[in-house]
Amino acid sequence: MLSVRNLTVTVQTGRKSVPVVDDVSFSVGRGEAHGLVGESGSGKTLTLRAVPGLLPHGTRLDSGRIFLDGEEVTAMSRRRLRAVRGRRVGMVFQDPMTALNPVMTVGEQIAEAPMVHFGWSRRAAGRRAIELMREVGIPEPERRARAYPHEFSGGMRQRVGIAIALSCSPGLLLCDEPTTALDVTVQEQILELLRNLRATGEVAILFVTHDLAVIAELCERVSVMYAGQIVETGATAEVFRRPRHAYTLGLLRSAPDPRAARCRLVALPGLPPDPADPPVGCRFHPRCGFSDDACRADRVYRLRRVDGHRSACVHGEAVADA
Ligand SMILES: Nc1ncnc2c1ncn2[C@@H]1O[C@H](COP(=O)(O)OP(=O)(O)OP(=O)(O)O)[C@@H](O)[C@H]1O
Ligand SMILES: [Mg+2]
Incomplete structure (x- = not known):
């Protein structure tokens, strides 16, 4: 479905070009959910935004190739990319308000992409919008389709955001902290919605979050990022049960049981x-209790396969036994 190969994203600081996503590779299979987790600034958002070619101003795709359904996104014309973005990739961001147009009704906004990309009539797209609103759990969709975003609560707006993202039935959904801005009970409801979506098996998800519990619940695979690099990746159950990178272990230890409680x-x-x-x-x-001279060797970074998953930690065995 999605394959990211050796992605490097740089930011320009003065005369220097600084890599903030550094040689990142991973793939997401059809219908699979892949979590990207790591501390603030580790490069999660930029990795996600590189996929549909939406890197923010001031950042640059320096090298690497991205494939969607075998087609190279990084080689597409702008026009082709726009079509792919609307049709085959849905995006859900942290703040639903930024994604919504304040002067258009919610129904019109959900109907827009199918009209543009599939040439649907206003009526057909409008009917589909109401159906989608029902699917994402917005009550009284016929009436609420005529309302404006400011008439919706934060949670309902995020449901609208999800309905827009799903409006062209994309094969891939990109989610960047979609619940972070919401209060806890609403978070729970949005996660429930995403879980149900997962259960259909129709859409692959790349899910960026700080929240290990959300990953444990929603994603069968996880990649842990540190300082722009993937340091450990594999099946979530395995990585969380027996991490083989000291950083992953630290993350898990610094959180309450990620399977039991929703935690920051x-x-x-x-x-x-x-x-x-x-x-x-x-x-x-420098932050690691396992480190020794081997860890300070130049070019030590390399993901190695141990058992079922891959880690870049030279003390992976010791970490797993810790
Ligand atoms: N538009 C930008 N211009 C310059 N630097 C940026 C820009 N966006 C991100 N960066 C820098 O790139 C690095 C990675 O940022 P990114 O937003 O991908 O991190 P993140 O893992 O998503 O963090 P968070 O968890 O806080 O959202 C950070 O050091 C950040 O300061
Ligand atoms: Mg981010």
């Missing part, structure tokens, strides 16, 4: 490095 990430001791001047060797070594 408690900060690990220390700070992630300045992307302009990362430590030589493993970028996590």
Whole structure:
């Protein structure tokens, strides 16, 4: 479905071009949910935004290739990319308000993409919009389709955001912290909606979050990012049960049981490095209780397969036994 190969994204700081996503590779299978987790600034959002070619101003795709259904996104014309973005990739962001147009009714906004991309009539697209509103759990959809975003609560707006993202039945849904801005009970409802969507098996999801519990619940695969790199990746159950990277272990230990409670990430001791001047060797070594000289060796970063999953930690065995 989605394959990201050696993605590097840079930001320009003064005269220097600094990699903030550094040689990242992963894939998401059809109907599969893949979580990207890591501390603030680790490069999750930029990785996700690179997929539909929506890197923000000030950042640049430096190298790497991205394939969607075998077709190279990174080689597409702008026009082709726009079509792919609307039709085959849906996007749900943290703040639903930024994605909505304040002066258009909700129904019109949900109907828009199918009209543009499939040439549907206003009536047909309008009927589909109401159906979608029902599917995402908006009560009285016929009436509420005529309302404007400001008449909706935060949770209802995020449902609208999800309905828009699903309006062209995309094969891939990109979610960037879709519940972070919502209060806890509403978060729960949105997650329930995403879980139900998962259960249909019709859409693959790339899910960016700080929340390990959400990943444990929603994603069968996970990639852990640290300082722009994937440091561990594999089946979520396995990675969380027996992490093989000291950073993943730290994340899991700093959170209450990620399977039991919905939890925020408690900060690990220390700070992630300045992307302009990362430590030589493993970028996590200055914060790591397992580190020794091997971790400070130049070019030590390499994902190695151990058992079922891959980790870049040279002390993976010790971490797994810890
Ligand atoms: N538009 C931008 N211009 C310059 N630098 C940026 C821009 N967007 C992100 N960065 C930098 O790139 C790095 C990665 O940012 P990114 O937003 O991908 O992190 P993140 O993992 O999503 O963090 P968070 O959990 O806080 O959302 C950070 O150091 C950030 O400061
Ligand atoms: Mg982010």
